[in-house]
Amino acid sequence: MTSSETRPRILCRCLGVASTRVFAAIREKNLHTVEEVTRATHAGSSCGTCHTEIEEVLADVHGFETTPAQRRENQLVCESETRIRVEASVDNLVQPRLFAQGIRIQRLSVDGLTLTLQLEREIDASLRDELTEILRAHLCRDLEIRFCI
Numbered sequence: 001m002t003s004s005e006t007r008p009r010i011l012c013r014c015l016g017v018a019s020t021r022v023f024a025a026i027r028e029k030n031l032h033t034v035e036e037v038t039r040a041t042h043a044g045s046s047c048g049t050c051h052t053e054i055e056e057v058l059a060d061v062h063g064f065e066t067t068p069a070q071r072r073e074n075q076l077v078c079e080s081e082t083r084i085r086v087e088a089s090v091d092n093l094v095q096p097r098l099f100a101q102g103i104r105i106q107r108l109s110v111d112g113l114t115l116t117l118q119l120e121r122e123i124d125a126s127l128r129d130e131l132t133e134i135l136r137a138h139l140c141r142d143l144e145i146r147f148c149i
């Protein structure tokens with residue numbers, strides 16, 4: 001069985017909780033149910049879409065079986081929801097700040113807990129820090145933000 005621990009990601013998109021925090025909480029606090037994980041991490045406390053992913057992490061940590069089909073479904077939902085949330089945050093919160101300086105985003109990519117924004121030219125360190133803080137606050141505090149040209 002392949003553990004989803006090899007695939008760090010924003011496990012709970014509503015609350016911005018990384019899978020790494022869920023794995024750590026389950027181990028440190030010896031959690032066994034979705035409800036316990038939600039109490040400990042807040043993951044899963046809104047729409048509930050991530051509950052099957054929390055179950056998958058519980059299975060990974062405690063050595064239970066989950067079906068490949070369910071794992072695949074969890075991965076597809078996670079990637080799709082993450083992409084939608086990232087694009088909305090970038091469009092609404094980052095794009096206007098860059099546009100005010102005459103800079104466009106040429107490409108956006110999300111790989112696990114890394115978000116890369118390719119810009120048409122360099123931005124200064126203070127704007128980079130500001131945008132990084134905004135994106136982490138809205139998406140996930142464990143997100144790594146990379147700016148490149």
Ligand code: FES
Pocket residue numbers: 011012013014015043044045046047048049050051
């Ligand atoms: S994705 Fe976790 S509660 Fe909505």
